[in-house]
Amino acid sequence: MRVMAQMAMVMNLDKCIxxxxxxxxxxxxWTNRTGTEYVWFNNVETxxxxxxxxxxxxxxxxxxxxxxxxxxxxxxxxxxxxxxxxTIFSNPKLPSIEDYYEPWTYDYDTLLSSPQTxxxxxxxxxxxxxxxxxxxxxxxxxxxxLGGSQEHAARDVMLxxxxxxxxxxFEQTFMFYLPRIxxxxxxxxxxxxxxxxxxxxxxxxxxxxxxxxxxxxxxxCVSGCPYKKVYFNHKTGKAEKCxxxxxxxxxxxPTVCSETCVGRLRYLGLVLYDADKVLEAxxxxxxxxxxxxxxxxxxxxxxxxVRAAAAEAGIxxxxxxxxxxxxxxxxxxxxxxxxxLHPEYRTMPMVWYIPPLSPVVDAVKDTGEDAEDxxxxxxxxxxxxxxxxxxxxxxxxxxxxxVDRVLHKLAAMRSYMRDLNLGRDVDDTIPASVGMTGxxxxxxxxxxAIAKYDERYVIPTAHAEQAHALEELATDCPVSEYGGGQxxxxxxxxxxxxxxxxxxxxxxxxxxxxxxxxxxxxKGRRVNLLSWDGKGVPDGLFPPRPEKERS
Amino acid sequence: xDVFWWVIVPYLCLATFVIGHVWRYRxxxxxxxxxxxxxxxxxxxxxxxxxxxxxxxxVVGGHVIGLLVPRSWTDAIGIDDHVYHVVAVVGGLVxxxxxxxxxxxxxxxxxxxxxxxSATTPMDKVMYAFLGAAIALxxxxxxxxxxxxxxxxYNYREGVSVWYxxxxxxxxxxxxxxxxxxxxxxxxxxxFGLFALWPFTRLxxxxxxxxxxxxxxxxxxxxxxxxxxxxxxxxxxx
Numbered sequence: 001m002r003v004m005a006q007m008a009m010v011m012n013l014d015k016c017i018x019x020x021x022x023x024x025x026x027x028x029x030w031t032n033r034t035g036t037e038y039v040w041f042n043n044v045e046t047x048x049x050x051x052x053x054x055x056x057x058x059x060x061x062x063x064x065x066x067x068x069x070x071x072x073x074x075x076x077x078x079x080x081x082x083x084x085x086x087t088i089f090s091n092p093k094l095p096s097i098e099d100y101y102e103p104w105t106y107d108y109d110t111l112l113s114s115p116q117t118x119x120x121x122x123x124x125x126x127x128x129x130x131x132x133x134x135x136x137x138x139x140x141x142x143x144x145x146l147g148g149s150q151e152h153a154a155r156d157v158m159l160x161x162x163x164x165x166x167x168x169x170f171e172q173t174f175m176f177y178l179p180r181i182x183x184x185x186x187x188x189x190x191x192x193x194x195x196x197x198x199x200x201x202x203x204x205x206x207x208x209x210x211x212x213x214x215x216x217x218x219x220x221c222v223s224g225c226p227y228k229k230v231y232f233n234h235k236t237g238k239a240e241k242c243x244x245x246x247x248x249x250x251x252x253x254p255t256v257c258s259e260t261c262v263g264r265l266r267y268l269g270l271v272l273y274d275a276d277k278v279l280e281a282x283x284x285x286x287x288x289x290x291x292x293x294x295x296x297x298x299x300x301x302x303x304x305x306v307r308a309a310a311a312e313a314g315i316x317x318x319x320x321x322x323x324x325x326x327x328x329x330x331x332x333x334x335x336x337x338x339x340x341l342h343p344e345y346r347t348m349p350m351v352w353y354i355p356p357l358s359p360v361v362d363a364v365k366d367t368g369e370d371a372e373d374x375x376x377x378x379x380x381x382x383x384x385x386x387x388x389x390x391x392x393x394x395x396x397x398x399x400x401x402x403v404d405r406v407l408h409k410l411a412a413m414r415s416y417m418r419d420l421n422l423g424r425d426v427d428d429t430i431p432a433s434v435g436m437t438g439x440x441x442x443x444x445x446x447x448x449a450i451a452k453y454d455e456r457y458v459i460p461t462a463h464a465e466q467a468h469a470l471e472e473l474a475t476d477c478p479v480s481e482y483g484g485g486q487x488x489x490x491x492x493x494x495x496x497x498x499x500x501x502x503x504x505x506x507x508x509x510x511x512x513x514x515x516x517x518x519x520x521x522x523k524g525r526r527v528n529l530l531s532w533d534g535k536g537v538p539d540g541l542f543p544p545r546p547e548k549e550r551s
Numbered sequence: 552x553d554v555f556w557w558v559i560v561p562y563l564c565l566a567t568f569v570i571g572h573v574w575r576y577r578x579x580x581x582x583x584x585x586x587x588x589x590x591x592x593x594x595x596x597x598x599x600x601x602x603x604x605x606x607x608x609x610v611v612g613g614h615v616i617g618l619l620v621p622r623s624w625t626d627a628i629g630i631d632d633h634v635y636h637v638v639a640v641v642g643g644l645v646x647x648x649x650x651x652x653x654x655x656x657x658x659x660x661x662x663x664x665x666x667x668x669s670a671t672t673p674m675d676k677v678m679y680a681f682l683g684a685a686i687a688l689x690x691x692x693x694x695x696x697x698x699x700x701x702x703x704x705y706n707y708r709e710g711v712s713v714w715y716x717x718x719x720x721x722x723x724x725x726x727x728x729x730x731x732x733x734x735x736x737x738x739x740x741x742x743f744g745l746f747a748l749w750p751f752t753r754l755x756x757x758x759x760x761x762x763x764x765x766x767x768x769x770x771x772x773x774x775x776x777x778x779x780x781x782x783x784x785x786x787x788x789x
Contacts, residue, residue, distance in 0.1 A: 092597070094590065
């Protein structure tokens with residue numbers, strides 16, 4: 001047993017209202033730079049729908065993730081190491097910018113500088129790639145709320161096999177929202193695809209990161225990731241991805257997307273797992289068994305043997321304690337209501353989802369029946385096969401049994417809690433019918449409905465003895481790798497280092513308050529070369545010239 | 552004058568090449584990338600880029616053989632001049648044509664595809680000029696010099712190659728280059744100019760050819776503490 005710790009997330013899809021606040025705050029924090037205009041580390045998709053980038057789940061087309069070879073070994077779907085190197089000059093499976101969308105801005109200046117005219121001046125969309133006028137034809141959530149569903153949602157890959165049964169007429173269909181970030185997989189195919197070895201999984205918390213100094217821009221990770229959650233920054237020529245907000249998580253603050261989630265549907269916590277079992281679990285033959293196989297990799301932090309092994313593996317005591325209190329562990333393994341997104345990609349994703357009961361509830365409600373009655377809900381889950389099959393395509397490789405079980409639990413919780421809240425006698429056959437006790441059902445309700453901040457986000461901080469190396473607290477010298485270590489160098493490296501989040505905050509403030517793209521006029525001193533987008537020569541790029549004597 | 556062109560200039564270029572790379576690697580790892588534009592456009596790139604790159608690999612391989620392997624070695628294993636000549640010309644023409652056609656496609660793409668054009672830096676354009684000139688002159692030397700023997704018979708293995716090896720051994724013999732035909736001299740000078748520019752262009756990606764990928768484990772684990780420069784013990788500053 002080789003115990004490792006993994007920061008993981010669970011999202012409760014029943015509570016997602018599709019407001020995109022997570023996407024927007026994430027973008028403001030991480031991808032509001034030139035080169036990443038089209039990049040959404042966090043995006044929210046309406047399902048059924050094409051998602052972002054378009055039809056990313058069609059692995060026949062994109063060849064992402066792993067496949068099990070007939071000999072039982074795992075291989076990258078897009079081909080092995082030699083094939084990767086032979087196709088390095090032109091990646092055969094790279095989504096083009098049209099598959100994401102061409103980023104644009106508006107020519108707002110016409111609104112301000114327009115002379116008086118008979119007609120209202122219009123701010124025209126301008127491409128952020130070329131600066132030319134463009135027609136806006138697609139975006140990261142173009143098919144939001146089933147917009148254009150006849151045309152777009154009908155082509156959803158996950159509807160294959162059930163398309164004849166799904167009605168996309170508005171009054172007869174179902175829909176829900178799916179927020180997505182990087183899965184921080186236990187078996188990340190992006191890292192395996194990287195020729196440079198720049199993508200790594202952090203040994204302490206399992207966060208998958210791209211080393212910006214080692215990335216050489218070969219783009220194989222973009223193709224390798226079946227979730228298409230590694231992006232190519234076309235300005236810097238480097239891959240970028242969701243960082244699980246590691247500078248925040250290291251000091252115990254939740255990720256930006258979790259922190260700002262209006263529906264409070266995200267849960268963060270630690271999961272202990274046996275690293276020796278990951279490959280075996282990912283190579284299991286039956287796709288339907290992958291969900292259980294992945295769960296079998298997780299280790300019960302309450303088990304003394306596991307705790308001893310974890311301590312031996314160097315995991316600090318407070319981390320083991322955090323693993324015990326982890327809401328993610330409870331939702332995945334105690335209540336068994338969270339499911340992985342696309343286990344069939346065999347990457348062992350670590351952002352799990354509680355499938356939504358709402359399509360079923362809505363359907364019952366529309367018939368005029370009581371949508372909180374257990375009998376009605378159970379019957380509806382059993383008869384409404386379409387939403388269930390669709391959810392199974394997303395979360396269990398098409399196996400409807402686990403989805404059925406989860407939905408029954410959620411339905412049971414609904415009716416059980418109604419009795420409790422209305423002061424009626426509780427019906428103990430309800431929890432029993434889904435294999436739980438009344439107490440468990442109540443605890444699950446507490447966690448899903450009213451859990452406070454510190455119960456939803458159980459984040460052990462990185463360790464004090466390592467604190468000088470943490471991004472947020474960095475008192476270590478960033479130039480010491482150049483053998484220097486002194487803090488009186490010139491330019492960007494001078495002075496004490498600025499933590500990533502603070503620097504981002506300042507850059508954001510500058511961007512929001514300046515009139516120009518690259519050179520905020522109120523910033524008279526120096527230019528951060530990392531955030532300079534190469535456009536023009538902003539003031540402060542060079543030291544000021546000495547005043548010339550004028551004759 | 553010969554000493555200036557065939558001793559001083561080449562060594563200056565070589566020094567720039569070496570020191571430039573060390574400097575760039577130490578201070579600009581973040582800028583060390585292919586700066587791919589595939590995201591913008593794929594149809595032309597899919598054709599042009601492999602043509603150009605595989606062609607260039609052939610060209611580089613040919614130069615290594617032609618410049619670094621002395622004539623006495625090939626003689627020793629029984630390859631006579633005619634066989635060597637045919638192999639070199641045919642191989643050189645194929646590889647050179649691939650590189651040239653690929654490069655034409657890539658430059659056409661760069662000029663006509665809007666986003667690619669606006670992502671082109673002035674340094675890119677200078678580099679293209681040198682690279683294009685080097686390839687064109689190389690092709691000219693092969694076609695005009697070796698096939699049609701314009702301007703008389705010239706065996707570069709007796710001249711340019713010997714000079715190049717003497718240059719690498721730091722005992723340069725400038726007279727060998729001074730006697731070479733104009734095409735060879737220009738080709739060499741343009742190539743040295745390209746070497747001097749090399750560390751300051753996107754060409755640095757040549758030196759990150761990911762050979763290690765063939766042997767490393769698929770999943771890379773790294774500890775937070777293992778980050779370079781982060782492992783020094785903390786001591787309070789005064």
